[in-house]
Amino acid sequence: MSIFALPVLVLAVLAVHTINVAALPQVLVYTKTAGYRHESIPIAVQTITSLGNGSLTLPSSAIDPSISAVRWSTVNTEDETRFHNLTFLSQFDAIGFVSTTDQDPPLTGTVLDDQGLRNFARYIEQGGGYFGIHSAAATLFGAPFYGRLVGAYFDYHPQIQNVSVKPVDASHPSTSRWPADGLRIYEEVYNFRSDPRNLPSPAHVLVTNASTFSDPGVNPQGFRNGTNGPSPHPLAWWRQGGLLDTNSSTDASVSGVGGADIQAAGGPGRAWYTSLGHDVSTWQLDLFRGHVAGGIGWVLQSSTARSAHGGSSNGSTGTSSQDTTPASSSAHSLRPARLHLPAMAVTALVVTLPGLSVLVAQIRIPV
Numbered sequence: 001m002s003i004f005a006l007p008v009l010v011l012a013v014l015a016v017h018t019i020n021v022a023a024l025p026q027v028l029v030y031t032k033t034a035g036y037r038h039e040s041i042p043i044a045v046q047t048i049t050s051l052g053n054g055s056l057t058l059p060s061s062a063i064d065p066s067i068s069a070v071r072w073s074t075v076n077t078e079d080e081t082r083f084h085n086l087t088f089l090s091q092f093d094a095i096g097f098v099s100t101t102d103q104d105p106p107l108t109g110t111v112l113d114d115q116g117l118r119n120f121a122r123y124i125e126q127g128g129g130y131f132g133i134h135s136a137a138a139t140l141f142g143a144p145f146y147g148r149l150v151g152a153y154f155d156y157h158p159q160i161q162n163v164s165v166k167p168v169d170a171s172h173p174s175t176s177r178w179p180a181d182g183l184r185i186y187e188e189v190y191n192f193r194s195d196p197r198n199l200p201s202p203a204h205v206l207v208t209n210a211s212t213f214s215d216p217g218v219n220p221q222g223f224r225n226g227t228n229g230p231s232p233h234p235l236a237w238w239r240q241g242g243l244l245d246t247n248s249s250t251d252a253s254v255s256g257v258g259g260a261d262i263q264a265a266g267g268p269g270r271a272w273y274t275s276l277g278h279d280v281s282t283w284q285l286d287l288f289r290g291h292v293a294g295g296i297g298w299v300l301q302s303s304t305a306r307s308a309h310g311g312s313s314n315g316s317t318g319t320s321s322q323d324t325t326p327a328s329s330s331a332h333s334l335r336p337a338r339l340h341l342p343a344m345a346v347t348a349l350v351v352t353l354p355g356l357s358v359l360v361a362q363i364r365i366p367v
């Protein structure tokens with residue numbers, strides 16, 4: 001190495017270190033479908049990615065100020081083998097299931113195999129965040145821990161129609177901007193198998209229906225087996241801590257039947273779910289986009305989120321990628337944010353300083 005290389009190397013190390021400090025939260029968006037495939041999946045992924053990288057900004061009338069500066073980088077995948085690698089999952093501050101589906105009828109086809117389910121359960125137990133959108137509740141019927149994580153499994157919905165949905169709790173960043181009398185929306189109104197408020201770590205209902213509509217089903221506004229649920233009917237909710245804890249008296253309906261026998265409990269992080277988001281038109285509404293931004297932003301602000309231990313949720317421009325692996329050499333889940341953007345810096349250094357590439361690569365490991 002020439003003497004000129006040394007100061008350059010020091011600068012390179014400093015550059016890598018500086019970028020480490022400003023690691024962005026990372027979000028994995030899973031969109032695999034074993035059954036019905038929503039036409040809105042592409043716009044959903046695009047919306048979440050562009051809200052995260054700041055290219056889609058919402059008027060202040062549509063987004064809560066407490067999360068409007070939160071940025072994240074999004075990785076979208078439909079490859080279930082990604083869940084075979086817990087180290088890969090552990091790089092993410094939150095994993096979102098967006099319009100995923102099992103095959104219909106339930107238990108005839110699903111989107112994660114047992115190895116993936118086990119790793120996903122561990123990820124949540126270790127403080128990972130979760131958000132679910134729309135048919136995320138009609139997914140993994142065979143894995144009871146997932147039913148508890150979402151809060152409830154989908155039961156059925158009446159035909160899609162124009163309905164009004166309104167905020168129940170306008171103090172949450174995902175609903176604070178909604179008009180009190182409701183948002184007119186062309187949507188499927190979901191009914192669930194169980195009441196997410198009966199979980200040991202109960203759901204806090206955020207959205208309910210505000211209009212009468214046609215539901216010829218067996219238990220309109222209710223939970224399984226003909227009983228109407230208590231008011232308000234849950235259409236979106238948040239939960240924090242104890243995400244996987246069981247309630248034996250409701251477990252039969254929260255659980256699917258059969259499937260992987262995965263024991264999982266705890267889960268100190270945050271979970272947010274909305275049943276809305278079926279139609280492309282819904283994703284074009286600023287108030288719905290602000291709902292989603294508020295949900296994801298709130299999950300990312302969890303003290304258990306990986307980036308809360310050294311990353312920064314603002315100050316950098318987000319990146320987006322399709323099914324790529326953000327760089328990480330961390331084998332330990334949910335440790336302080338490190339080694340995400342440095343890979344980009346290393347790549348740049350390799351281009352400009354080919355002679356130092358090996359050295360830089362060696363130095364980057366203990367950073």
Ligand SMILES: *[C@@H]1O[C@H](CO)[C@@H](O)[C@H](O)[C@H]1NC(C)=O
Nearest residue numbers: 046049050053055318319320
């Ligand atoms: C942000 O994400 C959107 C959607 O994927 C993409 O079109 C856009 O180029 C990205 N912008 C930046 C600055 O990365």
Ligand SMILES: *[C@@H]1O[C@H](CO)[C@@H](O)[C@H](O)[C@H]1NC(C)=O
Nearest residue numbers: 085087088325326327328329
């Ligand atoms: C698991 O993921 C990590 C982080 O993306 C990666 O470095 C590692 O190579 C992966 N392991 C396997 C066996 O694919």
Ligand SMILES: *[C@@H]1O[C@H](CO)[C@@H](O)[C@H](O)[C@H]1NC(C)=O
Nearest residue numbers: 160161162163184185186187
């Ligand atoms: C739903 O409302 C929209 C906008 O008001 C309207 O264009 C559409 O015809 C309505 N659809 C139905 C099925 O009523």
Ligand SMILES: *[C@@H]1O[C@H](CO)[C@@H](O)[C@H](O)[C@H]1NC(C)=O
Nearest residue numbers: 198199200201247248249250
């Ligand atoms: C379990 O669920 C029942 C409703 O089926 C509810 O009354 C009870 O409070 C719940 N128990 C716990 C510990 O959450």
Ligand SMILES: *[C@@H]1O[C@H](CO)[C@@H](O)[C@H](O)[C@H]1NC(C)=O
Nearest residue numbers: 209210211212213214215221
């Ligand atoms: C919700 O919809 C049901 C079915 O149309 C209706 O009976 C109920 O009154 C609605 N809830 C509210 C709060 O309007």
Ligand SMILES: *[C@@H]1O[C@H](CO)[C@@H](O)[C@H](O)[C@H]1NC(C)=O
Nearest residue numbers: 066069070312313314315316
């Ligand atoms: C990031 O957030 C912190 C804390 O809210 C704030 O002090 C800082 O100014 C923000 N930085 C940028 C670049 O927005």
Ligand SMILES: CC(=O)N[C@H]1CO[C@H](CO)[C@@H](O)[C@@H]1O
Nearest residue numbers: 218223224225226227252253
């Ligand atoms: C607990 C309970 O009553 N379960 C019933 C709910 O409804 C389904 C379908 O009608 C029955 O198969 C269950 O036994």
